[in-house]
Amino acid sequence: MxxxxxxxxxxxxxxxxxxxxxxxxxxxxxxxxxxxxxxxxxxxxxxxxxxxxWSRPNWTKRERSIVTIALLAALGQDEEVAMHVRATANTGASREDICEALLHVAIYAGVPAANHAIKIAKEVLAEMDAGRAA
Known part of the structure; x- marks a missing residue:
């Protein structure tokens, strides 16, 4: 604007x-x-x-982050999955939270969607560990 x-x-x-x-x-x-x-x-x-x-008070940023990652993974939105995995550094969602969310994706949205999102999450987390995440 x-x-x-x-x-x-x-x-x-x-x-x-x-x-x-x-x-x-x-x-x-x-x-x-x-x-x-x-x-x-x-x-x-x-x-x-x-x-x-995202600014609503009822859920924490961590909770919103977990749900968002699961939804984006289920929808096959790869770039957005990567962006929101990076954002967990700011939301407080843990690697365990990401894993649990993607297990739900596997059951409710399909193994291929979860499998691909897990691949993306692993790559992003490795970048974050190496200090290369933007």
Whole structure:
């Protein structure tokens, strides 16, 4: 949004949550890469996903992180799975939490989906261990 006065309270709250979960570097890269074409989408996800859902008080960021990883794995959203596995460094979700979530994916969404997500999670966790995660 070009006009700072047009930023809703929900957008500002969403941006704070988005930065807390994904990290400033990730959000800054997304904002830098944004164009007039995708700016409305960036505003939508910041306000709706991060402001309306991730900022709700009923679940912790850890709980939301676990559910999000499972849903993204079940849907085969590989890049998003990797991004949210990286985000566990900020949400408090543990490797055991990721493993348990992906076991649920195997039973409720299928072994192939879980198997592929486990491969992605292992790669991302290895990068994180090596200090290469962005």
């Amino acid at each position: 070009s006009d700072a006065t047009a930023l809703s309270k929900r957008y500002r709250e969403g941006m704070a949550t988005r930065r807390a979960v994904l990290g400033d570097n990730h959000v800054n890269r997304a904002q830098s890469a944004s164009t007039d074409f995708d700016q409305p989408f960036q505003e939508l996800i910041t306000e709706a996903a991060w402001g309306h859902v």
